[in-house]
Amino acid sequence: MRRRPPPLPTLRIKPSPSPLKPFSSSSSSSSSSAAAAAADDDELRHDLAALLSRRDLDPPCAAPRSRGCPAAPRGAPPRAPPRAPPQARAPPLLLGRRSPRLPLHPALLRPPPRLPPPIRSPRPGRPRAPPPRPPPRPRQWCPLLLLDGTTTPRGVSPSWFGPSPIPSPPRTHPSRLRLTPWSTFEQRSSNARQVFDGMQRFVAPDVYSYTPLIVVNCKNSEIDEAKRLFSEMERLGVLPSVIAYNALIDGLCKKGFLDEAFQFKEKMIKSSVEPSVVTFGILINGLVKLNQISDVGSVLKEMVGMGMEPNEVIYNTLIDWHCKMYQCAEALKLLDEMVSKGMEPNSVTYNSLAKGLCKAGEMEQAEYYFDEMLSNRMEIHVGLFNTIIFWLVTKASRLDSAVRLFREMLLRNLRPNDSLMTTFIKELCKKGKLREAAELWFKLMEKGFGVSIVTSNALIHGLCDSGNIKEAIGLLNAMLGKGLVLDRVTYNTLIEGCCKDGKMDEGLKLRDDMVKRGIKPDIFTYNTLVHGFSKLSRMEEAIQLLDEIRNEGLVPDLFTFSSIIDGFCKIKDVRKAKFYFNQLIDWDLQPNVIIFNSLIGGYCRDDQISEARNLLDDMKRRGILPTTVTYCTLMHGLCNAGRVEEAKTILGQMMKNGLKLDVISYTTVISGYCKIGQMNEAKKLFDEMCASGIAPNKLTYTALMQGYCKMSNNEEASKLLNEMVDRGIVPDAVTYNTLMSGLCKDGRMEETFSIADQMSQRGLKLDEVSHTILVHGVTRDWRQKEVASSTEGGIVEHGFGS
Numbered sequence: 001m002r003r004r005p006p007p008l009p010t011l012r013i014k015p016s017p018s019p020l021k022p023f024s025s026s027s028s029s030s031s032s033s034a035a036a037a038a039a040d041d042d043e044l045r046h047d048l049a050a051l052l053s054r055r056d057l058d059p060p061c062a063a064p065r066s067r068g069c070p071a072a073p074r075g076a077p078p079r080a081p082p083r084a085p086p087q088a089r090a091p092p093l094l095l096g097r098r099s100p101r102l103p104l105h106p107a108l109l110r111p112p113p114r115l116p117p118p119i120r121s122p123r124p125g126r127p128r129a130p131p132p133r134p135p136p137r138p139r140q141w142c143p144l145l146l147l148d149g150t151t152t153p154r155g156v157s158p159s160w161f162g163p164s165p166i167p168s169p170p171r172t173h174p175s176r177l178r179l180t181p182w183s184t185f186e187q188r189s190s191n192a193r194q195v196f197d198g199m200q201r202f203v204a205p206d207v208y209s210y211t212p213l214i215v216v217n218c219k220n221s222e223i224d225e226a227k228r229l230f231s232e233m234e235r236l237g238v239l240p241s242v243i244a245y246n247a248l249i250d251g252l253c254k255k256g257f258l259d260e261a262f263q264f265k266e267k268m269i270k271s272s273v274e275p276s277v278v279t280f281g282i283l284i285n286g287l288v289k290l291n292q293i294s295d296v297g298s299v300l301k302e303m304v305g306m307g308m309e310p311n312e313v314i315y316n317t318l319i320d321w322h323c324k325m326y327q328c329a330e331a332l333k334l335l336d337e338m339v340s341k342g343m344e345p346n347s348v349t350y351n352s353l354a355k356g357l358c359k360a361g362e363m364e365q366a367e368y369y370f371d372e373m374l375s376n377r378m379e380i381h382v383g384l385f386n387t388i389i390f391w392l393v394t395k396a397s398r399l400d401s402a403v404r405l406f407r408e409m410l411l412r413n414l415r416p417n418d419s420l421m422t423t424f425i426k427e428l429c430k431k432g433k434l435r436e437a438a439e440l441w442f443k444l445m446e447k448g449f450g451v452s453i454v455t456s457n458a459l460i461h462g463l464c465d466s467g468n469i470k471e472a473i474g475l476l477n478a479m480l481g482k483g484l485v486l487d488r489v490t491y492n493t494l495i496e497g498c499c500k501d502g503k504m505d506e507g508l509k510l511r512d513d514m515v516k517r518g519i520k521p522d523i524f525t526y527n528t529l530v531h532g533f534s535k536l537s538r539m540e541e542a543i544q545l546l547d548e549i550r551n552e553g554l555v556p557d558l559f560t561f562s563s564i565i566d567g568f569c570k571i572k573d574v575r576k577a578k579f580y581f582n583q584l585i586d587w588d589l590q591p592n593v594i595i596f597n598s599l600i601g602g603y604c605r606d607d608q609i610s611e612a613r614n615l616l617d618d619m620k621r622r623g624i625l626p627t628t629v630t631y632c633t634l635m636h637g638l639c640n641a642g643r644v645e646e647a648k649t650i651l652g653q654m655m656k657n658g659l660k661l662d663v664i665s666y667t668t669v670i671s672g673y674c675k676i677g678q679m680n681e682a683k684k685l686f687d688e689m690c691a692s693g694i695a696p697n698k699l700t701y702t703a704l705m706q707g708y709c710k711m712s713n714n715e716e717a718s719k720l721l722n723e724m725v726d727r728g729i730v731p732d733a734v735t736y737n738t739l740m741s742g743l744c745k746d747g748r749m750e751e752t753f754s755i756a757d758q759m760s761q762r763g764l765k766l767d768e769v770s771h772t773i774l775v776h777g778v779t780r781d782w783r784q785k786e787v788a789s790s791t792e793g794g795i796v797e798h799g800f801g802s
């Protein structure tokens with residue numbers, strides 16, 4: 001036979017906060033019922049001790065008693081329920097399947113009481129009277145009595161409690177409810193409803209039971225269920241609280257049922273439940289959201305009539321509405337009224353004002369309130385940060401302030417949006433602030449916010465445009481290290497940077513790496529490489545790439561043929577340029593003005609002026625209007641061929657065609673006159689240009705100085721140099737070398753060295769041409785002196801001297 005463990009002392013469990021009253025015990029109970037109660041207590045203590053020793057099972061916080069349980073009169077000792085027959089009881093929880101983990105009851109969190117010392121039996125021969133049994137302590141009924149799994153208190157008949165006013169839900173013990181883990185608000189709402197349904201069998205719900213459910217259903221947009229619970233409260237005679245009214249009014253306002261919300265407010269007043277400031281704030285917020293601003297005044301008047309003043313929430317609601325309606329002046333008046341009543345504007349107030357001012361274009365005033373929020377360490381909405389930084393970057397051009405605010409965003413763990421980051425980095429790269437742009441990129445990665453590939457491509461493009469290919473490659477490696485996936489734009493940007501820098505081999509390696517990573521090159525990739533090879537006159541590689549384009553199934557476009565035609569024209573291979581021009585026509589592509597300009601320039605370099613003129617006529621027949629570049633290219637070829645008068649007539653054609661003459665057009669013809677020594681015509685055209693309001697540039701003055709120096713008119717050339725400096729035009733090394741060359745030819749070395757000193761003082765270094773001019777001038781002067789001295793010595797030696 002199994003031995004029962006020694007009995008535990010009586011647990012002193014504080015009464016449960018449940019509204020139930022303790023059971024009443026009959027005063028006429030017999031000694032047998034007392035013995036049964038004591039035995040039941042022993043078994044209960046044993047079960048509790050075993051349960052507390054279990055680590056894998058938490059008992060429920062409270063087990064509900066049977067519904068309709070009558071309360072015992074105050075002061076009556078509690079009655080222990082009689083023991084149920086063994087065959088009628090369900091198996092204990094400890095032996096059944098594992099129940100859901102629920103919070104421990106506070107009484108079970110205390111350490112278990114110490115066991116009393118064992119009662120020793122008296123020595124033989126010395127009989128001792130048994131110690132008097134202490135009277136049973138009154139114990140409050142506790143739901144822990146239901147831990148054995150029974151659905152009603154043991155020994156208590158459900159007929160004692162009488163009929164329940166609420167329909168009985170399914171008989172499921174709360175400890176066996178299948179509750180969903182609390183992962184979403186909807187699931188938590190469902191769990192609360194299950195507990196409430198299970199509780200109704202044992203406890204009469206009150207206002208504290210209904211109110212949380214009404215709040216939860218309103219937050220979950222289940223307005224019909226909330227209204228049903230509210231009606232159930234009224235039917236049972238439970239007076240709803242102001243919290244329940246406010247929750248239901250708020251839910252109705254959010255759904256747009258303003259009329260019903262105001263009806264509940266009136267019912268609230270009739271039920272002697274006084275509305276609070278929150279009630280009126282909810283109604284005002286509902287009116288504002290539906291743009292029924294005309295009714296706000298009556299609500300405010302009623303509120304003031306009941307002795308209540310608007311609080312910060314109501315002021316913030318009205319300020320936000322005025323800001324959204326671009327009525328910033330009214331919003332500022334409300335702010336002043338708010339401050340005059342002793343209320344301090346909070347972050348909601350300032351966020352609404354600043355965003356409204358930004359929408360209205362009052363960025364300076366918005367920045368003032370933004371700075372107030374920063375200085376007071378208020379919470380700032382991420383959208384306001386984005387708006388202010390975007391304005392500083394694109395409109396105010398205050399990049400330093402934008403960088404400061406960006407760092408503040410990161411300190412507050414706020415992430416700027418991708419479009420702002422891309423625009424910000426582009427502007428920083430344009431202004432040459434590459435270090436700051438790279439710093440922002442790496443700070444975002446350190447924070448774990450991540451950077452979009454578009455933003456990263458913008459930074460790589462900025463580095464490549466500035467010639468920092470090495471830094472761009474380093475950024476690419478950092479992107480790969482951070483797990484970013486490169487795209488076609490990234491590679492095309494890097495390849496374009498390499499081609500601009502003349503590093504064609506690196507560009508081809510990037511193209512190969514692009515293919516290895518499964519990214520297929522597009523026509524932009526090939527066009528970039530073709531353009532790079534053509535610019536370096538490496539036409540064989542360019543033609544190979546054109547063949548690859550066709551083999552890959554891609555279609556060459558105008559840019560492809562334009563690069564190839566221009567490359568052949570620069571090396572004076574006009575025949576091949578014309579061949580690819582015809583291929584372009586065969587591909588059903590229409591040549592543009594850029595291709596015609598390249599061909600006209602190629603024919604002019606090859607001294608085929610007539611072919612160049614024919615191309616000009618062909619352009620006009622195709623409906624392509626010549627540009628200033630077209631005419632200047634043709635005039636340049638005519639001047640190089642010595643046909644300056646024809647070039648001058650083209651100036652008249654340009655004016656007839658509505659093209660505005662510029663300094664390049666005049667300088668081209670002036671340079672042609674200077675080359676053939678017609679300085680009077682050149683000076684006349686120069687004066688005409690100045691009279692037309694076109695200011696000469698450095699090339700114009702240099703061309704005139706070259707012409708005067710060829711004519712050995714160095715004085716006029718020196719005057720032009722001084723005039724050039726007086727106009728604020730900074731001479732370059734070519735200008736100074738032109739004048740020094742003319743002075744050296746006249747043997748005026750002192751003036752030549754003076755010009756060289758002036759050149760050094762202006763921060764220009766003497767280049768190879770400058771040194772060559774000075775060396776030739778010095779050696780020529782030395783030889784002339786040596787010849788003169790040798791000639792004079794020979795005359796004296798032969799007796800021809802005096």
